[in-house]
Amino acid sequence: MKLDRRTLLTASLGLAAGASTAALLNRPKYDVTRRQPRSRVATLRAESYSYNLESILYSGLELFHLDVRGKTVLLKPNLVDYIPRNHINTHPLLVCAAVECFRRLGAKNVLVGEGPGHQRDTELVLLESGFSEQLHQLKVPFVDLNRDELVATPLLATFTGMNFLWLPRTVLEADFVVSMPKVKTHHWSGVTLGMKNMFGVVPGAKYGWPKNILHWKGIQESILDVCATVPVHFVIADAIVAMEGNGPLNGNPRPLNRIVLANDPVAADATCARLMGLDPTRITHIRIGAQFLGNVSTERIDQLADAVCVPTNPFDVVPEFQHLWVTGSAEQDS
Amino acid sequence: MVPPERRTRKQFLPIAYFTANFAGTVCCGMRHRRARAKGHPNRTSRKRISPFRTFSGDLTIWWFSPRTQRVRDTQQLNQACVQELIHRQLPQGGWPFTTGTTQSAVEPTALALLALPSNLVRERDAAIRLVLHTQNANGSWPAFSGDDGGGSGLTGLALFALNRCGAQGIVGHRAVEWLLRTKGWESHWLWKWKFRTSDRHVRFDPDKFGWPWMPETVSWVVPTAYSLLALKHARGISQQDLAKLRIRRGVEMLYDRICPEGGWNAGNGVVYGFPLAPHADATALALLSLQSEPPNHFITSSLDWLERRAETCFAPWSLAWAILALDTFGRPTALLTDRLSSVVDNAEVNDCAALAVVSLALRRPAGDNAFRVAYET
Numbered sequence: 001m002k003l004d005r006r007t008l009l010t011a012s013l014g015l016a017a018g019a020s021t022a023a024l025l026n027r028p029k030y031d032v033t034r035r036q037p038r039s040r041v042a043t044l045r046a047e048s049y050s051y052n053l054e055s056i057l058y059s060g061l062e063l064f065h066l067d068v069r070g071k072t073v074l075l076k077p078n079l080v081d082y083i084p085r086n087h088i089n090t091h092p093l094l095v096c097a098a099v100e101c102f103r104r105l106g107a108k109n110v111l112v113g114e115g116p117g118h119q120r121d122t123e124l125v126l127l128e129s130g131f132s133e134q135l136h137q138l139k140v141p142f143v144d145l146n147r148d149e150l151v152a153t154p155l156l157a158t159f160t161g162m163n164f165l166w167l168p169r170t171v172l173e174a175d176f177v178v179s180m181p182k183v184k185t186h187h188w189s190g191v192t193l194g195m196k197n198m199f200g201v202v203p204g205a206k207y208g209w210p211k212n213i214l215h216w217k218g219i220q221e222s223i224l225d226v227c228a229t230v231p232v233h234f235v236i237a238d239a240i241v242a243m244e245g246n247g248p249l250n251g252n253p254r255p256l257n258r259i260v261l262a263n264d265p266v267a268a269d270a271t272c273a274r275l276m277g278l279d280p281t282r283i284t285h286i287r288i289g290a291q292f293l294g295n296v297s298t299e300r301i302d303q304l305a306d307a308v309c310v311p312t313n314p315f316d317v318v319p320e321f322q323h324l325w326v327t328g329s330a331e332q333d334s
Numbered sequence: 335m336v337p338p339e340r341r342t343r344k345q346f347l348p349i350a351y352f353t354a355n356f357a358g359t360v361c362c363g364m365r366h367r368r369a370r371a372k373g374h375p376n377r378t379s380r381k382r383i384s385p386f387r388t389f390s391g392d393l394t395i396w397w398f399s400p401r402t403q404r405v406r407d408t409q410q411l412n413q414a415c416v417q418e419l420i421h422r423q424l425p426q427g428g429w430p431f432t433t434g435t436t437q438s439a440v441e442p443t444a445l446a447l448l449a450l451p452s453n454l455v456r457e458r459d460a461a462i463r464l465v466l467h468t469q470n471a472n473g474s475w476p477a478f479s480g481d482d483g484g485g486s487g488l489t490g491l492a493l494f495a496l497n498r499c500g501a502q503g504i505v506g507h508r509a510v511e512w513l514l515r516t517k518g519w520e521s522h523w524l525w526k527w528k529f530r531t532s533d534r535h536v537r538f539d540p541d542k543f544g545w546p547w548m549p550e551t552v553s554w555v556v557p558t559a560y561s562l563l564a565l566k567h568a569r570g571i572s573q574q575d576l577a578k579l580r581i582r583r584g585v586e587m588l589y590d591r592i593c594p595e596g597g598w599n600a601g602n603g604v605v606y607g608f609p610l611a612p613h614a615d616a617t618a619l620a621l622l623s624l625q626s627e628p629p630n631h632f633i634t635s636s637l638d639w640l641e642r643r644a645e646t647c648f649a650p651w652s653l654a655w656a657i658l659a660l661d662t663f664g665r666p667t668a669l670l671t672d673r674l675s676s677v678v679d680n681a682e683v684n685d686c687a688a689l690a691v692v693s694l695a696l697r698r699p700a701g702d703n704a705f706r707v708a709y710e711t
Contacts, residue, residue: 120651121649166481206486208547212551212554213550
């Protein structure tokens with residue numbers, strides 16, 4: 001085959017273009033790396049929602065040697081809506097226990113903040129779910145993140161293709177952000193745990209009720225962008241009574257009798273998924289989050305309290321997410 | 335003169351009634367002054383129920399009757415709400431969502447503009463100037479000052495508020511044009527096809543579309559209700575062919591997304607075959623936007639649901655919207671107004687938008703409902 005100069009030039013240009021395209025496609029979509037060499041998770045046993053939760057939680061938090069002295073701590077529970085008898089929201093007694101614990105640990109300010117994604121009347125959700133009374137007793141301020149002052153914030157990851165999000169000033173100015181999810185299945189994203197819970201910091205005043213732009217840009221992608229931009233310093237997951245089936249609103253209660261604590265949102269979500277009988281590496285935002293936000297492999301997670309038991313009956317999920325079920329006893333870790 | 339021991343019951347009761355009412359009024363006035371001195375305009379008056387309120391007919395002395403007393407108390411509370419709104423108005427003329435912030439937002443500003451009485455010329459003018467000033471180049475309104483210029487689902491509310499204040503003009507025409515151009519994404523053929531073929535978990539008809547919260551998303555109930563209110567009320571617009579078509583589509587969308595038990599939530603009635611629960615505020619807004627539609631079972635069932643829901647509602651925002659909607663359709667709201675009075679009398683309302691809607695609802699006993707409008711036919 002005769003190779004003339006013109007053919008060589010064309011082939012070289014084609015190769016160069018291909019290599020550039022491949023390099024662009026392979027370029028990491030995140031500008032931040034928060035993955036630690038090792039993560040710590042504590043799975044605590046709690047039989048019910050009671051005033052005893054504070055001592056259980058405090059003993060768990062002591063395992064992490066957190067230094068929150070003089071800091072502003074923002075607790076971000078999961079409040080979506082209030083439907084009687086449905087376990088939708090993080091339980092107010094657990095949130096109040098966390099408030100007391102962080103005060104005992106020396107936090108300067110402890111705030112509770114949330115922007116419900118479904119119900120516009122945040123006051124109604126607080127009143128009817130029992131939060132108002134509990135928070136009032138503790139004299140802890142609640143910030144409606146849907147209606148807070150907003151700041152245009154460049155995103156530190158580009159999975160959605162959006163350049164920036166308007167985010168609440170309270171969240172951006174907090175020194176220590178604690179995600180407090182309710183452990184639930186979710187009919188659009190498979191699960192809603194510590195990372196998905198951060199959707200609540202995206203303000204409804206700008207993005208509406210629900211925050212539909214995040215759905216259109218891709219739920220998994222949006223979770224990654226939000227968690228890259230708003231650091232989650234700690235997770236306290238309410239798995240005392242979790243939800244399975246058609247979550248996040250209309251699923252069925254499933255008692256797990258556990259509280260999951262972690263200093264890494266990816267490790268927290270991976271542990272919660274294992275408790276639900278789901279394979280965390282098959283959940284997109286957990287798998288990709290493990291590249292830069294935290295650890296998913298059990299080899300990189302130190303279990304500080306009870307061992308994680310995979311249930312014999314995994315959580316019920318909608319048909320689209322049945323592939324998340326752990327098959328057999330051998331769970332694949334990345 | 336008849337000796338006291340010889341007075342009959344019929345003669346005695348009006349005197350006792352008058353005395354009790356007079357004492358109550360004096361106490362209430364003192365309390366009002368004390369609260370004002372403490373600087374809590376939200377707590378200025380308290381509902382006082384006369385022990386004689388069960389008597390009526392011949393015994394009613396109109397200027398001291400329980401109903402008059404209640405109306406006057408409600409009016410005092412409303413004045414306190416208005417004073418608080420004035421106190422929270424930002425120097426630029428707008429209102430933020432919550433106290434302590436300086437970022438004016440369109441929803442609280444438009445609602446406060448509707449709540450301010452017409453004699454507060456300076457405050458209203460400042461608010462109107464701000465609303466006019468913040469309009470985007472494309473005719474829409476942003477969600478808050480400094481927002482990008484794409485437009486928000488609150489454009490309808492801003493236009494409705496300006497219209498009610500008689501400040502529409504060219505600005506209004508541009509806003510109407512934007513509203514007529516803007517559609518939920520389910521109206522696009524590609525997404526319509528997707529929702530008809532692969533994505534069928536949410537029960538809805540994509541041919542029936544309204545307005546989104548922000549461009550490039552699907553229609554939702556609240557922005558659709560605000561847009562319908564604005565378009566139906568915009569003078570000379572609602573009879574244009576395109577406007578008539580969009581109004582019809584918007585109304586159809588609301589009927590399509592209704593919850594099985596009546597009422598509306600954010601925008602979906604059934605997901606994964608499971609009926610979703612309605613919300614009081616979204617239901618009230620949807621009903622207000624449907625007030626000119628012929629009576630039908632969608633409206634009746636939603637009114638019935640809203641009446642039942644309001645009975646157990648203690649949140650000012652939802653309760654106030656429920657009062658406005660039920661009153662617009664002629665349903666009784668006196669007890670709900672009493673409850674709203676006691677709720678806002680005993681707790682501070684931090685949200686300026688909620689405070690404005692509360693003020694609008696408290697004006698209802700005086701026969702004033704800003705959302706009851708006469709439409710062109």
